[in-house]
Amino acid sequence: MDPEVKREIIMDNYLNPKNKIRIEDSSYDKVNSNNESCIDNIDIFVKVTDDIIEDIKFDGEACAISTSSTSIMINNLIGLNISEAIKYIDNFDNMVNEKDYDRELLNEAIVYEDIYKQNNRKHCALLPYIGIRKVLEKYSK
Amino acid sequence: MNREDFPMLDKDIIYLDNGATTLKPKCVLDKMNDYYENYSANAHRGDYDISYKVDLEYENTRNLVKEFINAKYLEEIVFTSGTTESLNMIANGFFANYLEAGDEILITTSEHASNVLPWFRLAKKIGCKIGYIPVDDNYYITIENVLKSITPQTKVIALAEITNVIGDKRPIKEIAKIAHERNIFVVVDGAQSIPHKKTDVQDLDVDFLAFSAHKMCGPTGVGVLYGKKALLEQLEPVNMGGGMNESFDSENEVFLKSLPTRLEAGTPNIAGVIGFGEAIKYLTNIGMDKISETEHNLREYLIDKLIKISHIDIINLESDSGIVSINVDGIFSQDVAYYLNKYNICVRAGNHCAKIIKKTTGVANSIRISLYFYNTESEVDELVELLSNKDKILKEML
Numbered sequence: 056m057d058p059e060v061k062r063e064i065i066m067d068n069y070l071n072p073k074n075k076i077r078i079e080d081s082s083y084d085k086v087n088s089n090n091e092s093c094i095d096n097i098d099i100f101v102k103v104t105d106d107i108i109e110d111i112k113f114d115g116e117a118c119a120i121s122t123s124s125t126s127i128m129i130n131n132l133i134g135l136n137i138s139e140a141i142k143y144i145d146n147f148d149n150m151v152n153e154k155d156y157d158r159e160l161l162n163e164a165i166v167y168e169d170i171y172k173q174n175n176r177k178h179c180a181l182l183p184y185i186g187i188r189k190v191l192e193k194y195s196k
Numbered sequence: 197m198n199r200e201d202f203p204m205l206d207k208d209i210i211y212l213d214n215g216a217t218t219l220k221p222k223c224v225l226d227k228m229n230d231y232y233e234n235y236s237a238n239a240h241r242g243d244y245d246i247s248y249k250v251d252l253e254y255e256n257t258r259n260l261v262k263e264f265i266n267a268k269y270l271e272e273i274v275f276t277s278g279t280t281e282s283l284n285m286i287a288n289g290f291f292a293n294y295l296e297a298g299d300e301i302l303i304t305t306s307e308h309a310s311n312v313l314p315w316f317r318l319a320k321k322i323g324c325k326i327g328y329i330p331v332d333d334n335y336y337i338t339i340e341n342v343l344k345s346i347t348p349q350t351k352v353i354a355l356a357e358i359t360n361v362i363g364d365k366r367p368i369k370e371i372a373k374i375a376h377e378r379n380i381f382v383v384v385d386g387a388q389s390i391p392h393k394k395t396d397v398q399d400l401d402v403d404f405l406a407f408s409a410h411k412m413c414g415p416t417g418v419g420v421l422y423g424k425k426a427l428l429e430q431l432e433p434v435n436m437g438g439g440m441n442e443s444f445d446s447e448n449e450v451f452l453k454s455l456p457t458r459l460e461a462g463t464p465n466i467a468g469v470i471g472f473g474e475a476i477k478y479l480t481n482i483g484m485d486k487i488s489e490t491e492h493n494l495r496e497y498l499i500d501k502l503i504k505i506s507h508i509d510i511i512n513l514e515s516d517s518g519i520v521s522i523n524v525d526g527i528f529s530q531d532v533a534y535y536l537n538k539y540n541i542c543v544r545a546g547n548h549c550a551k552i553i554k555k556t557t558g559v560a561n562s563i564r565i566s567l568y569f570y571n572t573e574s575e576v577d578e579l580v581e582l583l584s585n586k587d588k589i590l591k592e593m594l
Binding site: 070 | 526529
């Protein structure tokens with residue numbers, strides 16, 4: 056993918072993030088993801104019905120990489136069942152940590168394929184995945 | 197000024213994070229190396245020549261610190277690992293034995309974590325209250341607000357003399373006067389003030405003061421706990437061990453040394469303390485008034501430029517220090533810091549360890565530019581040039 060297109064996708068998801076709204080609804084599981092080494096702090100709200108991720112929202116303060124990564128992740132996860140979602144998360148994790156991964160599963164999240172080159176920003180891209188994994192693993196048991 | 201004294205300034209960087217730590221002049225590094233290369237022995241031995249020299253140099257720094265802050269007695273200067281340890285010793289060694297359930301500790305929401313968390317823990321343990329002195333529209337503390345905040349339960353007021361995000365200077369002398377009239381102790385976090393201005397603890401009449409060497413051209417891992425002699429006498433050592441006891445036997449009969457050694461258990465940071473002495477000499481030679489004036493002028497120069505940029509919000513327009521906290525409209529502070537880093541400009545983004553600052557300013561995170569005397573107008577020009585173009589920031593921040 057052309058670097059300029061990648062940049063545009065990231066900036067679009069940062070400046071106009073999708074699903075960024077705080078909700079108070081007990082049918083959603085809430086999880087907080089914060090970055091110990093910086094100031095990113097996001098809350099993620101997940102609604103799972105009959106093994107399907109029905110909806111996800113998020114809110115908080117975070118940098119361009121964390122915010123865009125959350126927006127893109129949510130877009131990719133809504134509609135998946137739990138095992139598909141975990142597979143997607145594993146795959147993203149592998150990409151960021153320079154292991155083998157399947158490009159096809161990542162959709163727009165492929166824009167972070169070079170993030171491993173900036174060691175101080177790897178964790179920003181991974182931040183929402185750490186939080187959501189905690190919620191989804193609860194349902195996979 | 198004095199840029200040639202700093203090896204770090206040979207590097208191609210613009211260092212504007214002096215609130216976090218300052219750069220070290222060559223004379224401080226040489227002094228520490230001299231210890232390690234030429235008389236590297238432990239302190240408090242004195243049985244052989246090089247050890248005796250260690251004691252002389254180590255104690256010489258104590259004297260330099262005493263003169264620097266105009267303490268009355270040498271015993272009032274205790275070396276610690278830094279402001280954090282000093283404040284914890286004050287809370288846990290003195291106030292843990294003094295405060296009672298229902299007593300109140302007054303702080304503000306602009307304080308650094310080091311002057312919040314030791315008090316939080318103490319309050320929980322003893323059953324004390326934490327009270328907050330409110331700030332005015334410029335985030336300053338006024339005497340009226342101090343008076344309004346004091347209750348019959350108030351036993352200690354703990355404040356930074358200059359805060360690390362706003363950079364406001366508190367009227368410590370007046371506060372100490374009011375406090376002492378009401379039998380309230382005053383603890384001062386001097387981490388952001390001692391390096392930047394002349395300090396006279398006798399004139400301020402503070403009870404305890406804490407500060408760090410590394411924020412004033414000295415090495416990391418060294419700090420000072422100042423306390424009035426009569427109070428330090430009552431401060432229970434947090435650390436027990438070598439160097440601080442006079443004698444003990446197997447029956448648990450322990451006799452402690454006198455001040456300040458009693459409060460410096462274990463082998464101290466000898467090279468650091470000796471280097472710190474050199475840093476104090478270095479700053480004194482330049483002159484603390486000159487340092488204050490240089491920083492003040494540079495801050496004015498920066499503010500005059502930033503104020504003309506419409507997409508920059510200046511959080512602390514008024515400030516007595518070299519600290520300027522800003523945000524670029526619509527861009528997360530950390531992204532701006534990453535962008536500036538691409539041009540080798542070092543600034544700090546975040547909440548700067550003042551995690552309840554949002555209660556003061558309404559803004560949780562910001563970019564902090566903190567100046568010291570070696571920064572220049574041309575460095576400020578370069579920073580302002582980069583910040584003035586918002587499209588460029590958005591284009592290059594990733």
